[in-house]
Amino acid sequence: MPVYVDISRCIGCRSCEVACKRVHGGSGHVNVHFAGDNASVPVFCHHCEEASCTMACFTQALHKVGERTAFDVEKCTGCGLCRLACPFGVVWTDKIAHKCDLCEGRETPACVLTCPANALSLDFELASRRARARAALVAAHGGRR
Amino acid sequence: MGIEYMPEHPASEGSLCSKGNAALEILYHPDRLRTPLKRHGDGWARITWEEALDLTARGLGGPLKKYGPNSIGFFASSKCTNEENYLIEKLARVLGSKNVDGCARLCHAPSVVGLNRTLGAAGMTNPIKDLANSKCIFVIGSNLAENHPILSRWIHRAKDSGAVVIVADPRMTHTAWMADVFLQLKPGTDVALLNGLIHVIIKEGLIDREYVAKWTRGYEELAESVRDYTPEKVAEITGILAGDIVRAARSYAISPASVILYSMGITQHTTGTDNVQAIANLALICGHLGREGTGVMPLRGQNNVQGACDMGALADFYPGYRKADDPETIEYFRAAWGVDSVPLGRGLTATEMIDKAGTGEIKAIYIVGEDPANSDPCSQNVRAALDNLEFLVVQDIFMTATAQLADVVLPAAAWAEKEGTYTSTERRVQWSAKAIEPPGSARCDLDIICEIAKRLGAQFNYPDAASVLAEINRVVPQYGGITRPRLDDFGLIWPCPNLNHPGTPILHTQGFKFSEGRATIVPVSYKPAAEDSSWDYPFILTTGRVAVHHNAGSMTRRSPSLLEREPNLFVEINPFDALRLKVADGDEVTVTTPRGETVAYARITERLKKGVAFMPFHFPGTNILTSEVRDPEAMIPEFKVSACKITRRD
Amino acid sequence: MIKVDEKKCLGCFSCSNVCPSQNITRTETPELRSVHWKRCKEECDLCVEFCPAKALTLVPYDESCPEPTLSFDLVACKICGSRYATEPMLKRIESSLPANLQKDSTGLDWIWVCPVCRRNIEAERATKQMVLGRSRKSP
DSSP: OOOEEOTTTOOOOOHHHHHHHHHTTTOOOOEEEEETTTEEEEEOOOOOSSOHHHHHOTTOSEEEETTEEEEOGGGOOOOOHHHHHOTTSOOEESSSEEOOOTTTTSSSOHHHHHOTTOOEESOTTHHHHHHHHHHHHHHHTTTOO | OOOOOOTTOTTTTTOOOHHHHTHHHHHTOTTSOOSOEEEETTEEEEOOHHHHHHHHHHHHHHHHHHHOGGGEEEEOOTTSOHHHHHHHHHHHHHTTOOOEEOGGGGTTHHHHHHHHHHTSOOSOSSOGGGGGGOSEEEEESOOHHHHSTTHHHHHHHHHHTTOEEEEEOSBOOTTGGGOSEEEOOOTTOHHHHHHHHHHHHHHTTOSOHHHHHHHEEOHHHHHHHTTTOOHHHHHHHHOOOHHHHHHHHHHHHHSSSEEEEEOHHHHSSTTHHHHHHHHHHHHHHTTOSSSTTOEEEEOOOSTTHHHHHHTTOBTTEEGGGEETTOHHHHHHHHHHHTOSOOOOSOOOOHHHHHHHHHHTSOOEEEEESOOHHHHSSSHHHHHHHHHTOSEEEEEESSOOTTGGGOSEEEEBOOGGGSOEEEEOTTSEEEEEOOOSOOSTTOBOHHHHHHHHHHHTTOOOOOSSHHHHHHHHHHHOGGGTTOOGGGGSSSOEESOOOSTTOOOOSSSOBTBOSSGGGOEEOOOOOOOOOSOOOOSSSOEEEEEEOOTTOOTTOTTGGGOHHHHTTSOSOEEEEOHHHHHHHTOOTTOEEEEEETTEEEEEEEEEOTTBOTTEEEEESSSTTHHHHSOOOBOTTTOOBOTTOEEEEEEEOO | OEEEOTTTOOOOOHHHHHOTTOOEEEEEOSSEEEEEEOOOOOOOOHHHHTOTTOOEEEOOOOTTSOOOEEEEEEEEOTTTOOEEEEHHHHHHHHHHSOGGGSBOTTOOBGGGSOHHHHHHHHHHHHHHHHHHHHHTTOO
C-alpha cells in the first residue's frame, strides 16, 4: 500500500521531495519527474506485493510486513543489490540502503500532509473517485460545461 | 527543533511548500548575521550594539538636522511583523519624513491604488478556501501553482465540483496545466484582453443588469470605451484566438459564481494600475463580488506585504489606508501619536527614493529586510545610487547584496525568533509565537527600531509586540477588534472593527464604501508596454519565479535542498528561436537589454511562443536587464516586459 | 586470512562495508570497481557471513600468499549508456527474481537499464494520458 498520486493534481512544486528529505535526516526517497512541459509526477516506492527488492536482499533487511515493504537497517550491509532489483529505481544505496518507509512512526506520511495540491493519498481509490465525479458532472450537463 | 504540519489550518490544511519544508536550513544557516557590523575599508569590523545604534542615530540624525526630514528615507520590510512595520512608518513620520515605503511598491502597488479607487478596499475580497465554491476561476498574470501552491488544492476542489478554469499567461506554466481554456497572450496586452472580454459580455447581453444598476457607477462610459475591442481586434493585439476570447468571456459571465485571481503579470507593468482597474470592471459588470465563490483576488507574495500596507508603510498612505495628502489624516495621527506635527503629502516611493539617492537629494536611508540591489530593476543604477548615499544602514538576517553596500549592518531575528502578527493575502491576521533564540547577538526588529527611535528623540516605549498591537487596535479601524487574546486560534480576517466583531471573510457583501454603496467603474484603454521587440532586440523578455526559490534568493539560494533543485540562472527559449540562434539546451548564452547583459543557461522549451523569453529573478543578474520605466501612478517598474537579444557564448 | 572465489565475487562491496578493521579496501571510478583484500590476522568472519555470493572463505595466515584484487567493468545502461552496476551483480538479480518479473509491461528487460532510466520510464508511463490531454490544449 504505497502513497498514491492523483496525477491530475501534481503541480511540480517538489514539496514532497523536500519534506521526505527533511523527515529522513537528509536522504529523501521521492523524485519528481517532469514529462516535458506538460506534466509532472513524483515517483515513489510502490510497496509491491511481489517486491523484487525483498527477493534480492540476502539478509532480509528488506522484507514485507503486511502490505508494506519494510526495512530493518540493522541487517543491511550496503551491498546494493536492492537498488538494482527495483524495477522502478526507487531504492537508493549510499553506505546503506534507504527507501520509502511510509514514514514509520508518523501518523500520516510527510509527503501526503505537505502536498499543497492535496495530490497524494494512501487511499488508492481517491484519484479515480475524483475523476469519476468530474465525468459525472460533465455528463449531467450534457457533455458541456 | 523541528517542523510539524497543521492539518487544522483553514487555508493550508497543513500543507507546506518546498520553501517551508526547507525553513530550518535557512534559520540555522552559518551565514546568519550574528553581530552588528561597521564598514572597515573593503571589509567589516564587528562592533557592539551600543556603537551600532549610536552610529545609526548619527547617520540618520545628521542629515535630518542639516538637510531636513525629507532628506532621509525608510524601507519597511514586508517580511517583518505588523507591529514592526507600524513602528517604522511611525518613526519616519514623527521625525517629519514623508519617505517611508516598502516592497509592495514592486509588486502590488497598482492593486493598492486601483482597487482602493474602484472597490474601496485593497486586498483579496474572498478567503482562500472560498475558491472551492467557485464555478469559474479566471487566473490572469499569476503562476499560482508554483508561487501560491496551496491555492491549488482549493482550485482542484472547485474543478471536482464542475468549475471551469481559465488561465491567461504568456507561458504555459504549471498553473496552465489546470486550465480548461488557456489564453497565451503577448506580454503587456492584458488591458486589450480584459476589455475584449468585457466587450463580448456586454454585446451578448451577459452583464448582471441588477447588480450594475444598484452597486456601480460609470457603466455607460465603460460600455462606450470597449466598443472597438472586438474579438478580432483583440486577437490581433494579444495573439489569442478570437474564439477562445469569446469562450472565456461567456464562461466567466454565465457561471453563477466566478472569481479572478491575479498577481505580478498584471501589476508589474507601466499600465499596472490600468490592468487592475480593468479586472475590477470585469468583476463589477458581471456582479461577481460580495458572494461566495466570487471575488477579485490580488495574490500577495510576501508573508506580510498585506500587513505592511495595512500598517501604512507606504508613501501615499498612513495606517489603515488613510491618505497621506488628506489634512484630516494628519490631524488624526498628530493627536493619536501625541506629537506636534506629522508630515502632510505623499512621500517618495521606494523606486523614487533610489532615484533621489542617486541625485543626492536623499542623503541617508534605513533599510529593513529588503534587498533592492537585487530586486529593483536596472541593478547597476540601484547600486550606484545606494553607493552615493552619505549613510546607509541595513537591518537583515543575511549579508545580502544590499547589505554589502551599507555603512552599518544590524543583525535581525527571523520569524521563528520573535513574536508578532502577520497578515496573509486573505486578510487573515495571525499571531506568530517565538520558537527559538536568534543567533549570536541578533535582536528582534521591534527592539532595534525602538532603540534607534529613542536615540533620535522619539519616545518609543514598547516592551513587546502585544503593546504595539494594542496601539494598532486604537488607530487602525480595520484592526480595531483584532486584539492579542482573540488571536489564539487561526486569527481574524479584517475588517474587524470591535471586540464583538467576528471578522469579515467576504468583502463588499453590502455594497461598497463609497457614496450610495456604489463601486467606481474606471474605463481604461490599451496602451502597449514601454518596450517592444526591435531589430536590435528581437525578443520580449519577461521575468518571474519558480517554485523552489523566493524572490531575490538571499534565503533560498542558501538552502542546500532548494538550491540543488534549481542551482543556476536560466533563460527559457522557444525551440524555433533556439534553432535560429544555434543554441542547444544547457548552452551558456548572453542575454542583453538596453540596460546591460547577463549570462544564463539556455533552457529550450515549447511553453513560450516564438519571440518571448523568460528568466527567474532569484539569481543576481536578471535585474541588470529589467527596465526602470514605471506605472506613472503606482510607480511600479515594468519588470514583465524588456526587449532583449540572446547570443550564444562561445 | 581471506580467500576469494573469483567466479563468485559480485563486486558489491558488502565485505568491505562490514569489515571492522578496514582490511578490505575498494575503489570506484565511473567505469570500474575494484576490491582489494589485505592479509588479515583477525579471526572474525563477518566478511564471510555477509557475502551475498558466499565467495569468501577463511584460510590460515600465509605471508607468501598474494593479496587478491578483483576488478569489474561497470555495465552500461541499455538506454542512456551510463555505467551503473557490475555484470555479476546484475546476473545475480536475474537469478533472484522469477522470470515473470523480469520484463516490464512493454517487454523491456529492465534489469539491464539503470535506476534513473527506470524512474523516467515509470514517470512517463504514469503521465502518458495526462500529457496527451494537456498538449491537445496548447495552441
